[in-house]
Amino acid sequence: MAKRPLVMRTVSSLRRTLAPWRKRGQSIALVPTMGALHAGHLKLVSDAKRRADRVVVSIFVNPAQFAPHEDFGSYPRTFDADIKALGEAKVDLVWAPTATAMYPGGFATRIAPQGAALAGLEDKFRPHFFGGVATVVAKLFLQVQPDFAMFGQKDYQQFCVVTQMAKDLDLPVKVIGIPTVREKDGLALSSRNAYLSEAERRAAPELARVLKVSASRIKAGEPIEMVLEEGAVEIARAGFSLDYLEARHAVTLAPVASPKDGPIRLLVAARIGKTRLIDNMPV
Numbered sequence: 304m305a306k307r308p309l310v311m312r313t314v315s316s317l318r319r320t321l322a323p324w325r326k327r328g329q330s331i332a333l334v335p336t337m338g339a340l341h342a343g344h345l346k347l348v349s350d351a352k353r354r355a356d357r358v359v360v361s362i363f364v365n366p367a368q369f370a371p372h373e374d375f376g377s378y379p380r381t382f383d384a385d386i387k388a389l390g391e392a393k394v395d396l397v398w399a400p401t402a403t404a405m406y407p408g409g410f411a412t413r414i415a416p417q418g419a420a421l422a423g424l425e426d427k428f429r430p431h432f433f434g435g436v437a438t439v440v441a442k443l444f445l446q447v448q449p450d451f452a453m454f455g456q457k458d459y460q461q462f463c464v465v466t467q468m469a470k471d472l473d474l475p476v477k478v479i480g481i482p483t484v485r486e487k488d489g490l491a492l493s494s495r496n497a498y499l500s501e502a503e504r505r506a507a508p509e510l511a512r513v514l515k516v517s518a519s520r521i522k523a524g525e526p527i528e529m530v531l532e533e534g535a536v537e538i539a540r541a542g543f544s545l546d547y548l549e550a551r552h553a554v555t556l557a558p559v560a561s562p563k564d565g566p567i568r569l570l571v572a573a574r575i576g577k578t579r580l581i582d583n584m585p586v
């Protein structure tokens with residue numbers, strides 16, 4: 304039977320456990336999550352295991368990154384199944400702070416990321432989001448003090464924001480982006496896929512299909528604006544309400560007019576029924 308990983312709930316117990324590892328010179332990789340783990344998270348774990356001597360997975364549904372009307376209350380919470388999967392993946396430690404361990408009474412500090420965090424993509428629809436993410440990720444980095452931190456590129460803007468934040472704040476951690484894990488039909492794995500009805504699930508891979516086709520058309524030299532306009536029509540035809548379909552610089556997320564402007568990333572967000580899905584692909 305797989306060994307249950309250590310589960311820590313307070314910053315002091317976390318530090319006591321990590322100290323001897325660090326003293327022995329063992330490297331530590333952190334995989335930050337909000338739980339509801341799927342194969343995409345387990346890929347981050349397996350890549351973390353290849354890089355570091357010890358792997359810490361954090362599980363914390365961070366209230367600071369949800370607006371009052373968003374799904375904090377109903378966000379899937381599958382703690383026992385998560386611990387079982389992490390035991391099977393031979394994770395060393397799960398950092399699962401209580402809300403008061405993370406945000407004790409009187410907590411009054413919030414990081415306000417700029418740059419990629421104000422690119423007019425997710426931030427436009429979720430103005431609350433990146434401040435909450437940057438604050439909790441900075442705390443996770445300071446609590447665990449990992450050598451490496453693994454982030455899925457499915458949340459591409461988040462990956463850019465966290466990478467820049469670690470650089471700007473001189474946090475001694477290497478942020479590593481891991482390519483998106485997909486279902487056989489192309490749908491990017493996401494904890495929120497659990498919200499999809501059967502009909503919505505059948506329509507959902509259209510986002511990835513449009514990204515793939517658009518990327519190859521842009522690569523072949525077709526005008527970006529026209530390709531994206533046609534992509535938007537196809538996404539709407541599949542039953543989505545589109546928030547954005549954009550071509551951006553892959554590092555700064557600044558708008559690009561042509562492949563000459565730098566490496567391009569296509570990013571999409573769209574709602575189907577009650578579920579909002581995001582995805583992205585390189586050109």
Ligand code: PAF
Binds near residue numbers: 335336365436439461
């Ligand atoms: O991507 C997520 O699951 C969350 O935004 C993160 C990075 C764990 C911060 O709460």
